Amino acid sequence: MLTLEQVSSCSNLDELSSVFKESNQFFYWQKQTRDFVFTYDKMPFGSLDGYYGSDIDLVCPGAWAYRKRIWPVFSFEQAKKSEEFSYYDPDGISHQYWLSYGIKDCLLILSGTPELNSFAVFGFDEIIEDPVQISLPFILATQKMDIWLEHHDQLKSYSREFSSLSTKEKEAVILQIKKPDLSRREQANILGISENTLKARQERIAKKYGVTSFTSAVVKAVNLREFDYEVCDHPSSRDRLKA
Numbered sequence: 001m002l003t004l005e006q007v008s009s010c011s012n013l014d015e016l017s018s019v020f021k022e023s024n025q026f027f028y029w030q031k032q033t034r035d036f037v038f039t040y041d042k043m044p045f046g047s048l049d050g051y052y053g054s055d056i057d058l059v060c061p062g063a064w065a066y067r068k069r070i071w072p073v074f075s076f077e078q079a080k081k082s083e084e085f086s087y088y089d090p091d092g093i094s095h096q097y098w099l100s101y102g103i104k105d106c107l108l109i110l111s112g113t114p115e116l117n118s119f120a121v122f123g124f125d126e127i128i129e130d131p132v133q134i135s136l137p138f139i140l141a142t143q144k145m146d147i148w149l150e151h152h153d154q155l156k157s158y159s160r161e162f163s164s165l166s167t168k169e170k171e172a173v174i175l176q177i178k179k180p181d182l183s184r185r186e187q188a189n190i191l192g193i194s195e196n197t198l199k200a201r202q203e204r205i206a207k208k209y210g211v212t213s214f215t216s217a218v219v220k221a222v223n224l225r226e227f228d229y230e231v232c233d234h235p236s237s238r239d240r241l242k243a
Contacts, residue, residue, distance in 0.1 A: 001025075004137045013148040016141060017042060026103065026123035029145040031116060031155075038155040040145065043123060044101040051097065052158045060094035061085035066108060066119060068223065073135045075128040076106040098123070107131055109142040118146055169205050172198065176218050 002023045010016040020027055020042060028048060029040040041048050050056070057063045062076035064085045071078070079085045080095060089095070098106070103123040112118035120142040128134065149155065165173070168191075175187055182190070188198040202214035209217040 001134065002137045002141070004140060007137045007140045007144070010141075010144065013145070013152075016144060016148075020141075024125075027120060027141075029118065029120045029142070029149050031112070031118040031150065033117075036157045036159060038157050040149050040152065040155055044103070047098075047101045047103075048156075048158075054097075056094050056097050059089040061088050062094070062106060062108060062121075064088050066110070069110060072110045073131050073139070074108055075131040076108070077127050078131060107135065107138055109135065109138050111139075111142045111146050113146075116146060116150055118142075118150075120145060165205065165208060169201060169208075172201050173205060173218055173221050176214070177222065 002020065002025055006019050006023070007016070010019055026043045028043050031038050037052075039048060051060075060076070061079040061082070062074075062085075065071060065074060065079035065082070068084070076095075076098075080089070080092075098104070101123075102125060104126055105124045105128045107122045107124065107128055109120050109122075111120065120138070122138050171191060172187070175182075175190060179187070179190075184198055184202075185195050188195045191198065193201075202217075206212060206214050206217045209220050211217050211220060
């Protein structure tokens with residue numbers, strides 16, 4: 001297994017990648033924006049393309065544990081056994097997917113800064129019994145990658161569409177989060193639509209989130225940190241939303 005000394009000796013990304021390769025350690029680093037995830041991929045060939053392309057990240061307990069950010073260091077096995085996240089994948093689709101690439105478990109390290117939303121995932125060919133106990137070399141590796149990869153020009157991008165909301169639907173959620181005290185009529189005026197149109201839009205949003213009310217959908221969006229709430233793409237309402 002990778003040691004703290006090995007990671008400490010690395011002075012650039014190529015050296016770190018070589019150390020991981022020599023240790024037969026798969027990994028990827030990722031930063032997230034509102035619409036995309038940008039990835040440095042050293043996982044088995046094609047595995048991340050299938051993971052995102054087949055929407056496995058939408059059922060993976062490890063991915064949902066990351067979105068809730070309750071553990072700064074954790075394993076996918078830990079998330080899979082948790083009552084809070086296990087129900088996302090009752091048939092074990094995500095577990096079977098990673099097993100097909102020889103990966104039995106993954107260690108996830110949260111990192112980043114207020115300006116950088118990032119993390120790293122490390123694949124293992126065995127179940128991780130105690131994620132925190134083995135985490136130090138991987139925490140250091142993640143911190144180094146935060147520096148070396150934040151502005152790297154060869155990161156691969158994947159679309160980030162957890163709930164499949166349209167641009168206008170996202171706009172309605174953002175407005176509710178930024179200005180919760182406004183009435184539906186006032187929100188409709190800001191968005192440049194009728195009150196009835198906004199009502200129908202809010203009902204569609206609730207349906208896409210699998211809840212019965214727009215308020216519940218907004219709460220779910222906040223908990224998942226799905227949006228960058230400082231951005232609104234609607235040209236007619238952008239300036240007023242900043243007020």
